[in-house]
Amino acid sequence: MKLRAHYFLLAFCIVIPVAICCFIALNMLSHAQRDSAIQRINESARLTAMVIDADIERATAVLKVLGRSQSLGAGSLERFHADASAANAGPGAWIILYDLNGQQLVNTRHPFGRSLPKRHDPVQINALLASGKANVSGIRWGNELKNNFVMVERAITAPSGERYIIGQAFSPKFFSHAFAGSAIPASWLIGIFDTNGVFIARRYDDEKYVGKKVSPKALATFNATASGSLPSTTPEGTPLYNAFTHSRLSGWTIAIGAPASELDAAVWNGIGVVAIGLLIAILGALTLTMMTGRRLVAFIRRASDAARSLGRGDTVATLPPSIIDELDELNVAIMDASRRLQSEMRSRADAESDRNTLLVLEKSARAKAEQQNDAKDEFLAMLGHELRNPLSAVTSAVSILESGRPLGDDVVKRTHGVLRRQTDHLRKLVDDLLEVNRALMGKLTLEKMPTDLAEAMQRSVDTLQAGGRTEGFEVRVSTEPTQVLADPTRLLQVIDNILDNAIKYSPAGGLIEVSVRTHDGQAELQVRDAGLGIDAELLPSVFDVFVQGAQTLQRAQGGLGIGLSLVRRLVGLHEGSVTIASAGTGQGCVVTVRLPLLDGGAGMAPGSAAAVVASGRRVLLIEDNVDAREMMAMLLELRGCVVDSAESGPAGIALALAQQPEIALIDIGLEQMDGYAVARALRAEPRTASIVLVALTGYGSEADRQRAFDAGFDHHCTKPIKLEELDAILA
Missing domain, CATH: 3.40.50.2300 (Response regulator)
Structure with a gap:
């Protein structure tokens, strides 16, 4: 069986169950729509009953208020007639006041003073007097009225103590407002029946139906349940869907009938729309199946040709794209297989090259690790050397002072000088170690304030000169006031380390030039010496910790190789930069520090005043x-x-x-x-x-x-x- 036949079989296997399910769904939809329509009828009947109950409640409240009126208490029936006329429910309604014998005393349908008839139902009057509650009557015939009416009436006791019967009468026409004011469709019939199944009001042809009684079957249905539905047919032969409910206050039945053809038409309209949609969907599915099958068959033929070419190792032409994602993915896979096959040798060569590169990187990393290990060992050796030298000098100086022999002033002075220099050297070693450790761990903090860079440089030079460190060197200082925002203590550390290196690596009698100026919008501090210089290979790593140039066993320059690393960290914390340049070994070097200028020309930082020691503390x-x-x-x-x-x-x-x-x-x-x-x-x-x-x-x-x-x-x-x-x- 060909692929196309499989496609058609698959399509029919999908369409037939879908059609059956849709038929079942349409049937369920019709029942649901019909139930929904009947529910709507029920709701309309309930709302109409609520309107009638509202009228009865209003009439009961009006009668109760009129029973307490002052005009009735004073015995002024004329005034009571006016009060009752004002409180009347409206057109088609009137208020009647009876005495205990059934004689009408007031009737708002007639002007006051007109002769009024007497009612002849003493049993109803006695029942009203005994119960003291309002009663809603069924439909009655009025001889004087020559028409049917219903009555809401109750016994009342006037403020004077007199007892009366008062009632609100309604003609069938009164209830037309319950029909006119509702949103019930005009084609639907509405009927109101009293407890005996007699028509009180009807939406259409009320003169023809009012006062007539429904069939015994309908009356039995009304009396059997509080609400429900029943089918019926109009005298003209129109089938109806009827729903009914009862008034809560009067017990009347409110029934609403909707033409069955109208409801069924709405149901069939919905079913028709769904059926048309289903048909369109089935036709679309078949059409799509045929188009997709045709494309798929053509693509599979081309893919088969491409697979044969791929097996022979030939170049595979690009397959045309399809509208199916999976087929496009197959197309991509075939082309990718072709590219992989043709580039395999090149991939192998690239892999070999990558392995060689990784081998070189591994050797470089190993060499760097060994270099770092050697640097660690060299640092420990340097540390031991740097500590033992000053300790040796201190020990010798102490031995001289403790020798017990008379010592000349010159010897004592020289010995004290040795102690002072070597202890200062030890303190500087310890301070540098602690500072660079804190700097590497990121724990250094700055207390910045407006500072004159030129003044800080001059203070550092003066301190070195006072300590004898610049003896035998020519130091030239050229500065101009340059304001920066810096930590004065950390700034002095930077300058001291740079000047200390310049002195340490310069030969006796060498020239050291120091300058501070403003250059390119930045504060620039520069120290130039004519000393040993820096080898080109060492220059890129001169700021790394523990890095030093090659030294002899005598280690004439000393140090631990951490000064410039500390300088770079401190300058970086000030948002500045430091560079070092050298033309080569023996040609000196230039260290340049650049810091941001202080905005707005802030005032000078407070200089260090000479401390005045007060005796007697x-x-x-x-x-x-x-x-x-x-x-x-x-x-x-x-x-x-x-x-x-x-x-x-x-x-x-x-x-x-x-x-x-x-x-x-x-x-x-x-x-x-x-x-x-x-x-x-x-x-x-x-x-x-x-x-x-x-x-x-x-x-x-x-x-x-x-x-x-x-x-x-x-x-x-x-x-x-x-x-x-x-x-x-x-x-």
Whole structure:
């Protein structure tokens, strides 16, 4: 069997069950629409009953109000006639007042004073008097009226104590408003029957039907249930769908009949639309099946030819596109197979090339790892060398001072100079290590303020000159006021490291040029030296941590290779840039730092004023290390201070209470009671709350500083404390 026959068979297998299901669905739809129409009739009957109940409720309320009127209490029937006429329900309705004998006293259908008839149903009057409730009558014939009417009536007691019967009468015409005001279609019939099945009102031909009784079968159906439906036929032979319900207050039956042809026509119209849609869908499915089958057969023929060509290794021509996604995917797969077959050798060559590239990268990565491992080992060796050299000098200087031999002033001075230089060198090594570690971990914080870059450069140069670091060098300084937003302390670290490298790698007598200026909208700091220079291979990695140029075993330049790395980190935190250039080994180098200029020309940063040390200060020193405590006490006494020392927190607090010092230098790392607890205790005592508290610690992070300030310290100083910092605090 060919593919096309399979397609037609598939189409019929789909269409026939669909048609059967649609037939069932149409049948269900017809029943549903018919039920919906009957439900609509029921709803219309219920709404009509509600309108009639509303009229009865209004009539009952009006009768009750009129029974309490002052005109009736005063016995003025003429005034009562006027009140009743004003409260009447409208055209087709009137109000009647009877005495206990059934004599009409007031009838709003007639002018007041006219002679009125007497009713002859004493049983109904006695029933009304006995019940005291309103009663809704069935249809009655009025001899005087010469027409049918219904009555809502009740017994009342006037304010004067007199008893009456009062009623609201309605003619059949009155109920026409319940028909006219509704949204019930004009072709539908509406009828109102009393409890005996007698017509009270009808929508059309009411004169013909009012007063007549329905068939016993219909009356039995009305009385059997509160609401329902029943088919019927008009005298003209028109079939009707009828629905009925009962008035809640009167018990009357409200029936509505809709022509069966009208409802059936709506049902068949809907079914016809659905049937036409189904037919169109079936024809469309068959047409689409035929078109798709034709395209599919043609495509499969072309695909078979392409597969044969592919098997022979020939070039496959591109197949024309189809309207079916799966066929297009097959087309793509065939073309992709052709391309793969023809490019396999090229792919193999590319794979070989990739493997070679990966091998080269692996060798490069291994070499880099080995280089980093060697750099680590070299750094540890450098660290040992850099620490042992100053320690050796310090040990020798101490041995000289402890020799017991008479020493000349020159020897003592030189020995002190050695101690000062080497301890400063050790402190700088430790500070650089801690700073670069914090920088690498991203824990450095800046306290920026308006700062003159030229002033900061000059301060750094002055400090180096005061320390003797520039002896034997020619230093030329050229600056102009240049305002930047920077952390002055970090800025001095940058300048000190750059100048220290320039001095370290320049020969004795060499020239070092320093300049600060504004260039291209930025602040530019430049240090140029005529020293050893930098090899071209080292230049790209000179800012990496622990990187140094090759040195001899003597390590005349020293250092750990972390200065320039720290410089780059600090400059980056200031949103600036740093570059280093060198023409080669032996030709010196130029370091250039560029920082953003301060917007708006902000004022100068406050310069460092010379600290004025006041003699006679009483200082409390709390330190548990004996050597550190003795040396710091001697240093303070040399500055004219009166010093009290304690080796623990409790002893220090007792001394503070006894001596009332102005300043307290407190080690944080005390054993029994740490420095934070001591500070909090001193702040809590009124006699010591005003002491200036200075924290001495080896921990210098921003978190450590904040913790000290939270504990009550005024200053936070890292060990060893700088003399200028100590002098500033004492001043």
